[in-house]
Amino acid sequence: MAAEIGQLALVLAFVLAIVQSLAPLWGAARLDPALMGLGRSAALLQLLFVAIAFGSLAAGFVGKDFSMALVAEHSNAAQPTIYRFAATWGSHEGSMLLWVLILALQGGAVALFGSRLRETLQARVLAVQGIIGAAFLGFSLFTSNPFLRLFPAPPDGTELNPLLQDPGLVFHPPMLYLGYVGFSSAFSFAMAGLIEGHVDAGWARWIRPFVLASWICLTAGITMGSIWAYYTLGWGGWWFWDPVENASLMPWLMGTALLHSSIALERRGALISWTILLAILTFSLSLVGTFLVRSGVLTSVHAFAVDPRRGIYILGIIALATGSALALFAWRAPAMKSGALFQPLSREGGIAVNNLFLLAATATVFLGTFYPVFVEIAGGHSISVGRPYYELAFVPVVVPLLLLVSFGPMLNWKRNDSREVLVRLRWPIILGVLALVLGILAFGLSQVLAAGGLALGLFLIAGAIAIPLRYWKISSSLGGDLKRFLRATPLAVWGMTSAHAGLGVTAIGITAVTAWQSNKVLTMKVGQTVELAGAQYTLNSIGEANGPNYQAAQARFTVTTHSGSRILVSERRLFPASQTTTTQAGIGTGFLGNVYISIGEQSADGGLVVRIWDHPLVDWIWAGGFLMALGGAASLSDRRFRVGAARPVLRTEAIKASA
């Protein structure tokens, strides 16, 4: 029954999406409040029905309804309930439903909370959002229906890939989707603004919470994905430049640029064309990402079962959405000039430079990801672009940007005295240079890049701390105390501090792990001890451990460092239903780094293959990511920038009255 309800709900949602696309567009053109109101209702109803559809699919999974094809293909009876629920989005069809749900969520949010928006703008935003929703609902209904039934229904299903039976599956995809599908609203706002022919500071104020919320989720989602890969894949990697990973990084880079650019637009009415273009590009990259995962145009460990026919459909959606947006941009944007004037050395100028570097970084990742495709279609041979390319091409683009990050918040709007800016940053600069010199002295000139990385991170952290310190100086110079300072300093300032500091923390983590990780591969017997990076590893025992749907061989180790001892456990798990084996690494986390043990085969004479890694400061990479997300959350909750803060809105009655 659930499948039928879900199917019906999906069809209704599709129809509503079409209504949502056409009615408000027409209504805005004719200033017809009834039609525009219809758009709002359609958006909310569409959200309801997509939610029902999603709920039906989830119910099928949790309720073990193996007559539903998707449930039978991606879950079995022995699978723990939480992973049966998460399997809802563990397939192409299911994840597409999640996509559509979040698209509908965005539309619903605009309909519900956008009552103070200029009515025509709101209508057009809903229309564009509706068009995208309709396109993807159509895609789902006509090519990837999640509600197909199997007849006769099998007694049990196929197990979900054991690698996916992990808390990571519960959190990572929904977070990611909230992120990059969330940017659809910014896209819709951009299109609506172009259609209206008018984009101003008020428009930027409206997209800010949407962009910020999406950015926070995407940051958290990427960070979670990295953590999940680290502990699951058995060799301690945290980023592989895999096409699908890149597909989430590119919207993140553009989204960061969009975030900052919209601030300039909101505060000073500057960078209008930039911001519109970034809003279009960010979501377009999300669309390209989904194309990547499902079309088979590139090989990736993350790809769903690929189907070039689906690829064509998605490509069509991209061509339509992005193509029309960029065409509209080319036509309308030149006329939408801002009158804002500012010196090059200003916060606006800084944000423009920020945009440039992030654009270059995104272009680099894009080139690296798709170049093999470009070469092949040009008649060339197969090539690969892997980590070595990105280390040589991406890093040199990002490092100058990181150096400039600390300067941005120290710049006033409109104009600055260059000497004053340097004075504001004198302590971070001094600390950074000091750190570099100390680093070279400690590690030698051959490791100057590593020393530089650490110094850069420190400079970023110090520069971030300098932000609230500057407020403190102003506050205390006006006679305030700590309480007054805390009350007077906006949350957005703490948000900026946390986010920029987080960047520094991540930079330090990446530098340390890349420069100083070490690894040993050897055969160990019970009772044997081996040494790596100043720690002793002893194999205590090899035994058995079983789980709800797996059987495991378990090895227990004692790891002794100068600060103490701990027990680490590594397992090899066999999942009888799918006959797959996974390895669970034993990870000992620490502030200064992790130790990572992964076991392999055991030979006839009792020797066990053991792989040991030492990962200095690796947790800093993710701590920094979460600091960034936290910073975003702080900014989002800043009362000053809440959507709905008083702004006079042109109501159609007023227009009619004056006519």
Place this chain on the structure above:
Amino acid sequence: MRARLLLAFLLAATPAFAVLPSEQLADPKLEARARAISQELRCVVCQNQTIDDSDAELAHDLRVLLRQRLKAGDTDQQAIAFLANRYGDYVLLKPPFEAETLLLWLGPLLVLVAGGIGVALYLGRRRAAAAPAFTADEQARLDRLLKEDAA
């Protein structure tokens, strides 16, 4: 007894695994070179892994072959070329620098330079017009207002 058998099965189940102790060379310097090169070679039967990480049997064969070449005295470049001559540039995770990949390697720089020129021109056009000189009083007020505006 069953438990023992299961254990044995679990620990011997898969055919090959990422770098095995048995594959490693005795000479630590050669082995370090082999590991470094392995991390720059693509496993041609996997979905995006290096031969160093991969569990595939072909990856194992290539790791062994690589070490044989290094032991036979090949330089890093020669050993890599040995494999590239058989599997093509596909096996190189660092794409070669040639006519076909010019855009790939120079692209980022191109974007930065072209974009940089564009932004420089853009910033030049946005420059605020020269303002008339302020009195000392007005200058002081302005400075204080600007400081607060930093919020």
Place this chain on the structure above:
Amino acid sequence: MKRLLFILPVALFAAVIGAFMLGLRHDPSHITSVLIDKPLPAFALPAVRNNQGLASADFKGEPMLLNVFASWCVACREEHQMLLQLKQQGVVIQGLDWKDDAADGARYLVENGDPYIKAGNDVSGRTGIDLGVAGVPETFVVDGRGRVRYKFIGPIDADDWENTLKPLLQRLRSET
């Protein structure tokens, strides 16, 4: 000039979409062979059965196929009937038994029919590596002078034969 700048994004985008559309036709896991237009690398392999090993010197005089197979390969069975038919039609197919025990390979050929004129056993896989073999089945088209002219990846079906391999072999025959 400024207009041009605004048109740049949509122009670039059109090019990228075009590239993706073309890219959809390619299977990225099918890597192009480095051996095209080069002579077959030298090899001499022991017999799979009937004391008839396979060597690179065997590839001369007329164009022929080199089919890489294995007894454990499931996809190879899909094309096996096709290969037997081709042998009946007079197509010369040589076999390379890849990463397989000669005994297993021999049993496979006895049980399912032997479409090969000669078959060599490459238990270690070294010759496979020299040929750039990444999986089974793969089929090389070698001309009368021992040069590799084409590499086909995957099982051969009737369409593949009619549309790709047959015309190629005919063209190579008329070359000599």
